[in-house]
Structure formats: C-alpha cells, structure tokens
Amino acid sequence: MHIDDLSRRIDFLREIDRLKSVIRQSPLLDASRKENSAEHSWHLAMYALVLADYATGAVDITRVMKMLLIHDIVEVDAGDMPIHGASNANQMDLEQQAAARIFGLLPDAANREFSQLWREFEAAESDEAQFAKALDRFQPLLVNVFTQGGTWSENHVRYEQVLERYGPTIQRGAPVLWELAHRWVASHFSVVDVTNAVT
Amino acid sequence: MHIDDLSRRIDFLREIDRLKSVIRQSPLLDASRKENSAEHSWHLAMYALVLADYATGAVDITRVMKMLLIHDIVEVDAGDMPIHGASNANQMDLEQQAAARIFGLLPDAANREFSQLWREFEAAESDEAQFAKALDRFQPLLVNVFTQGGTWSENHVRYEQVLERYGPTIQRGAPVLWELAHRWVASHFSVVDVTNAVT
Ligand SMILES: [Ca+2]
Numbered sequence: 001m002h003i004d005d006l007s008r009r010i011d012f013l014r015e016i017d018r019l020k021s022v023i024r025q026s027p028l029l030d031a032s033r034k035e036n037s038a039e040h041s042w043h044l045a046m047y048a049l050v051l052a053d054y055a056t057g058a059v060d061i062t063r064v065m066k067m068l069l070i071h072d073i074v075e076v077d078a079g080d081m082p083i084h085g086a087s088n089a090n091q092m093d094l095e096q097q098a099a100a101r102i103f104g105l106l107p108d109a110a111n112r113e114f115s116q117l118w119r120e121f122e123a124a125e126s127d128e129a130q131f132a133k134a135l136d137r138f139q140p141l142l143v144n145v146f147t148q149g150g151t152w153s154e155n156h157v158r159y160e161q162v163l164e165r166y167g168p169t170i171q172r173g174a175p176v177l178w179e180l181a182h183r184w185v186a187s188h189f190s191v192v193d194v195t196n197a198v199t
Numbered sequence: 200m201h202i203d204d205l206s207r208r209i210d211f212l213r214e215i216d217r218l219k220s221v222i223r224q225s226p227l228l229d230a231s232r233k234e235n236s237a238e239h240s241w242h243l244a245m246y247a248l249v250l251a252d253y254a255t256g257a258v259d260i261t262r263v264m265k266m267l268l269i270h271d272i273v274e275v276d277a278g279d280m281p282i283h284g285a286s287n288a289n290q291m292d293l294e295q296q297a298a299a300r301i302f303g304l305l306p307d308a309a310n311r312e313f314s315q316l317w318r319e320f321e322a323a324e325s326d327e328a329q330f331a332k333a334l335d336r337f338q339p340l341l342v343n344v345f346t347q348g349g350t351w352s353e354n355h356v357r358y359e360q361v362l363e364r365y366g367p368t369i370q371r372g373a374p375v376l377w378e379l380a381h382r383w384v385a386s387h388f389s390v391v392d393v394t395n396a397v398t
Pocket of ligand 1: 136
C-alpha cells in the first residue's frame with residue numbers, strides 16, 4: 001500500500017462529497033424539501049438490504065448494495081436526469097465521461113471495479129442490476145404515493161404514464177413489489193379522479 | 200412471504216426517511232450547509248468500500264457496510280450526539296429504546312439481524328466494528344481538516360483534544376489512516392498557530 005494509493009482514494013472520497021448537492025425531483029416523505037442523490041443512494045442500499053427476498057433470482061446482495069451506492073456518482077458531473085423530464089441524447093455521453101473522470105481518480109483496480117459495476121447497473125442485464133434498477137424505480141414511486149402525488153402532480157403525469165414508466169422495470173427485478181406498487185398507483189389515481197370530480 | 204412481512208418492511212423504510220432530517224455538526228466539504236445523517240451514512244459506506252485494505256485484520260467488508268448503513272438510524276428518535284458536545288448520560292438509554300422501536304418495525308429475523316449489527320458496532324470489539332468506528336471518526340476529521348477547522352474552530356478544540364478524541368479509535372481500526380490523519384492535524388494546528396501569531 002503505497003502512499004499514492006491512499007492519497008488517490010482520499011481524493012475520490014473528497015470528490016464524491018458533491019453528490020450531496022445534486023438535487024433530485026423527489027421530495028422527502030415529510031415534503032420538507034427535495035431529496036439529494038447521496039441520501040437517495042443510502043436509502044436505496046437500505047431498500048436492497050430490507051427487500052432482498054423480493055428479488056427475481058438469487059441475487060448477490062453485496063453487489064446490489066455496491067451498485068446502488070455508486071449508481072448516481074456520475075451525477076456529480078452530469079446532473080440528475082428526471083424520469084419525467086425531456087430525455088437528453090447527450091446524457092449518456094456526459095455520464096460516460098463522468099464515470100471515466102471520477103472513477104479514474106482511484107487506483108487502477110478500484111477504478112476497474114467501480115466502472116464495471118456502474119456499467120453493469122446501466123446495462124440492466126444481470127439479476128443484480130435488474131433488482132437494483134427495480135428499487136431505483138420503486139423508491140420514488142413510493143415517495144410519490146405517500147406525498148399526494150409528488151412529482152406526478154407537478155408534471156401532470158397520468159395513470160397510464162406511471163404504469164408505462166415504472167411498471168416494466170419494477171416487474172422485471174421485483175415482481176411482488178410491482179404487485180403492491182400497482183395497487184398503490186391504482187388507488188392513488190382513483191382518489192385523485194374522485195377528488196377532481198367532486199371539486 | 201406473507202403480505203404482512205412486506206408491509207412491515209415498507210413501514211420501516213418509510214420511517215427511516217427521517218434520518219435525512221437529522222442534522223450533524225459537520226459541514227459539507229464546500230461548507231454550503233451542515234451534513235445530515237443519511238448522506239453521512241452513504242459516505243461512510245463508500246469509505247468502507249474504498250479503504251477496506253487499510254483495516255486492521257481481515258474484515259468482512261459486507262458486514263462493515265451494513266453496520267455503517269444502519270449505525271445512525273437510532274438518531275431518528277435519539278438525535279445526533281456531537282463528539283465535542285457535553286456527553287449525555289441518558290443518550291445510551293435513548294438509543295436503546297430507539298433501536299427497539301425502529302428495528303422492531305421489521306419482521307423478527309430482520310429485527311434481530313439489524314439489532315445485533317447495531318449492538319456489535321456500539322460494542323466496538325469485533326474487527327468489523329473497530330474498522331467501522333475508525334471510519335466514523337476519520338470522516339469528520341477529514342472534513343474539519345479540509346474546511347479550515349470546521350467544528351474544531353467552532354468549539355475551540357485544541358490540538359491535544361483532537362489527538363485524544365479521534366486518535367485511539369482510528370489507530371485501533373485503521374492505523375495507516377491515523378498516520379495520515381495525525382500528519383494532517385499537526386499541519387492544520389501549526390498553520391493556525393502561525394496565522395494567529397502573524398495577525
Ligand atoms: Ca437513482
């Protein structure tokens with residue numbers, strides 16, 4: 001363990017502090033403010049630990065946790081891409097440059113491990129990546145349901161759009177979670193419809 | 200997997216959202232605001248991943264990450280106890296009640312696992328717990344060094360007090376990190392002294 005090894009690791013850990021200042025669209029559950037990507041990543045790692053039994057296939061939960069801890073680090077350079085925003089063709093390029101720069105702060109072996117975990121998450125092919133992706137969709141859905149619509153209300157997102165944007169990813173990685181989420185969503189939108197009809 | 204199992208897990212995940220509103224003494228590295236305990240826990244899990252080779256003994260890094268992800272959850276009820284604050288004799292009682300209530304939201308097996316991991320962290324006897332404790336001291340030390348003194352300046356903490364409050368815990372769990380930290384601290388306080396002498 002050369003001193004250069006340690007100082008590169010420290011540089012990386014200092015750099016990723018900036019993830020605490022990347023603001024997402026989703027609010028906290030008490031609606032006091034928007035969530036940032038660092039605390040979102042903590043919460044997702046907890047979702048993985050607590051909901052591991054609901055994954056499709058026998059996932060290696062350590063790899064799922066690692067993926068979720070690092071999945072948003074590219075946002076330090078590239079920013080958060082909102083699920084309901086206009087999609088940006090350059091976003092994938094930006095994120096790849098960000099991964100190269102930020103993981104590149106680390107010594108080679110660690111750089112390779114993190115880059116590969118991040119690419120695996122993005123590719124959404126392995127059981128671990130599909131479960132991680134499912135949780136990354138399930139958590140903001142839960143937040144919207146329990147904050148009277150959250151980003152759905154803000155962005156005038158309709159019932160069918162929610163099914164389309166969240167359903168396939170959650171269904172693939174964690175089907176029982178989608179059963180539950182689908183019921184929440186149906187109930188949420190029927191309440192909204194009734195409210196609209198009455199007022 | 201009974202429906203009651205899933206709904207208890209969801210209740211727990213909703214409850215711990217409140218950790219994002221527990222504010223610590225330490226600032227972010229850009230000094231824009233104070234850090235909260237959820238993003239702090241994310242950062243510590245990353246410290247564990249990135250600095251695993253510097254642990255005393257051959258630690259199981261998955262258990263270290265789990266410990267760090269849950270170590271502050273009791274603060275949802277008990278609040279954060281600042282390292283430089285007056286120590287509160289009731290704090291340990293409060294934290295034990297908090298652990299019983301919050302982990303008790305989970306199904307029995309998960310409650311037992313998390314409660315045991317949290318007690319292991321607090322006991323600071325296993326190699327994993329000692330490494331986790333070392334990181335939990337090293338991270339705020341790094342923040343203070345790179346924010347012109349941070350909570351040390353605010354609380355008029357002297358060089359000898361820093362050595363005493365951070366040294367033994369970091370030294371025990373990660374001796375090479377303490378070598379580095381000790382140099383940072385010595386350099387920080389000598390710069391402060393020189394500055395004081397000049398102005
Ligand atoms: Ca995400």
